[in-house]
Amino acid sequence: MTRPKKKKRKLWIGLVIALTALAIVAIIVVKFMNVDSKTMESQEIVGEQTEYYIVPSVEQVYINGVITPNQSEEFVADNEKGEVQNLTVQNGDSVAKGDVLFEYFSQATQDQVDELVNQINQQETARANQAYKNQIEINKFWQTPEEERTMTAAELDANYNTWDMDAEINAQYDALENLKSKTVEIVYAPFAGVVEIPSTKTAETPVLRLVSQDFYLSGTVNEKDLERLAIDQAADITVNSTGTVITGKVATIGQNPSTGDETNSADMMGSSGSTSMSTYPVRLTVDTTEGIKNGYHVQASINLEDQQISIPKEAVQTDGDRTYVLANEFGTIIEKDIKLGEEQGEEVVVTSGLSAEDYVVVTNPAGLTAGDQEDPGMGIILNDDMAIDGQDVTESVEK
Numbered sequence: 001m002t003r004p005k006k007k008k009r010k011l012w013i014g015l016v017i018a019l020t021a022l023a024i025v026a027i028i029v030v031k032f033m034n035v036d037s038k039t040m041e042s043q044e045i046v047g048e049q050t051e052y053y054i055v056p057s058v059e060q061v062y063i064n065g066v067i068t069p070n071q072s073e074e075f076v077a078d079n080e081k082g083e084v085q086n087l088t089v090q091n092g093d094s095v096a097k098g099d100v101l102f103e104y105f106s107q108a109t110q111d112q113v114d115e116l117v118n119q120i121n122q123q124e125t126a127r128a129n130q131a132y133k134n135q136i137e138i139n140k141f142w143q144t145p146e147e148e149r150t151m152t153a154a155e156l157d158a159n160y161n162t163w164d165m166d167a168e169i170n171a172q173y174d175a176l177e178n179l180k181s182k183t184v185e186i187v188y189a190p191f192a193g194v195v196e197i198p199s200t201k202t203a204e205t206p207v208l209r210l211v212s213q214d215f216y217l218s219g220t221v222n223e224k225d226l227e228r229l230a231i232d233q234a235a236d237i238t239v240n241s242t243g244t245v246i247t248g249k250v251a252t253i254g255q256n257p258s259t260g261d262e263t264n265s266a267d268m269m270g271s272s273g274s275t276s277m278s279t280y281p282v283r284l285t286v287d288t289t290e291g292i293k294n295g296y297h298v299q300a301s302i303n304l305e306d307q308q309i310s311i312p313k314e315a316v317q318t319d320g321d322r323t324y325v326l327a328n329e330f331g332t333i334i335e336k337d338i339k340l341g342e343e344q345g346e347e348v349v350v351t352s353g354l355s356a357e358d359y360v361v362v363t364n365p366a367g368l369t370a371g372d373q374e375d376p377g378m379g380i381i382l383n384d385d386m387a388i389d390g391q392d393v394t395e396s397v398e399k
Contacts, residue, residue: 048365050379052328053315055358058307061228063235063282063300065219067292071191071212075101081185082106084207091197095189095210102207104185113179120172127165134160215286217248217300220258220279228304229253235284235300236352243327243334243370244291245353248300254281291337301355309354310347312382315362316340325354326361326368328379333361333372 077084081104088100095101137160141149151159189210196209217237221229233250257278284300286292315325316338324337338353354360359376361368368374 050328050361050366050368050374051363051382052376052379053311053360053362053382055309055311055354055356055360056307056383057356058309059304060356061221061225061302061304063217063219063221063284063302065217065282065284065298065300067215067286067294067296067298068218069193069212069294070214070216071193072209073190074206074209075187076206078104082109082183087197087207089195089197089208091195093195094193094213095195096192097189099189101187101189101195101210103187106183106185109179109183113176113183116172116176116179120169120176123165123169123172127162127169130165131162134162211294213289215289215292215294216251217282217284217286217298219282219284219298219300221253221282222277222279223257224277226253226280229282229302233302235302236355237284237286237298237300238336238355239292240297240299242291243329243336245337246286246288246291247339247352248284248286250282250302251285252281252283256280308341309350310344311350311354311360312362313343313346313348315360316348326364326370327354328359328361328374328376331373331375333368333370333374335370 083105084102085105086103088102089095138156141151141153141156191210191212193210193212196211197207198205198209229250231250231253235248235250236245237248238245258281292298311325317324317326322337323340324335326333327336328334336353336358339351341349341351343349362382366374
């Protein structure tokens, strides 16, 4: 009676084991299919690579520096002139040359004015009294018969007048006007600019600063590149923080080494100097103030070869009046403003805005925008001849 139960029990155990095995196999098959599907999707995405055009190398000189106002002046309070009053401008105001900035009021001078006014009033009273007495004598003279007069009319005029007192009073009035002009001294803007008023006031802080809104690039170049510069050389000036590019020209080239903060600032991004080299001050004019502000750090690049830069037309993008390209700078996508020249078949000349070995985005299937990250080594280089001794693209960019 017990044997049939044991057989039935074994049958159920075998059935459970078989169903479990089938379930495990089904799970494995489903997972494999999902992985295979994802792998195929990934392969499709990888196939949509960004295409880059590398700007050919051109011999260049790099100048690193800071955007600096052409004119800047601090107005420090002059205690000898008095107390600052009637500040007629506010922080951030734009003023024209000749506009009133503020006034000095001298209480000490005002005290002198008050004292001199008192003196003049006293002299005026004395003169009036003397004139009154003189008039009495003059009246007596004319009332006296001519034969009884003791003096002539000319002698009368000479003896009874206030000429000396009049001259003294007039001199006092001149002195008074001179003093009044020193009581209040008006300070005018010596040039057009923007007013900066310090938020905290101490004995050392100026009343205000006036900064012009026309700028120049104050930079340095190392001793190796110094002799390769020349006045009026054209330059592309790139704002380090935004990628904005403007144009300019070399204005002055210093012949004495720089000192202080500017020293060795030329040792970056292609500059052929090192910290063991001296640097020399260089000033560049800028063709526009759009996109730059006082204090912006910039880098100017100067082509030493008469070689045009051209890129595929497909890389050029526009936004209203703005023309730019996307470029990969050390793994980050940025926008670079450019200026275009003539078209050459499928390419167009770029007269300003690009530097040697810039990685310009030509096709952008992933829809990259400024700020996105992408390893340029994952892209396709359209001009393969730009590969450096067969090195990996990423390695060349990092260098």
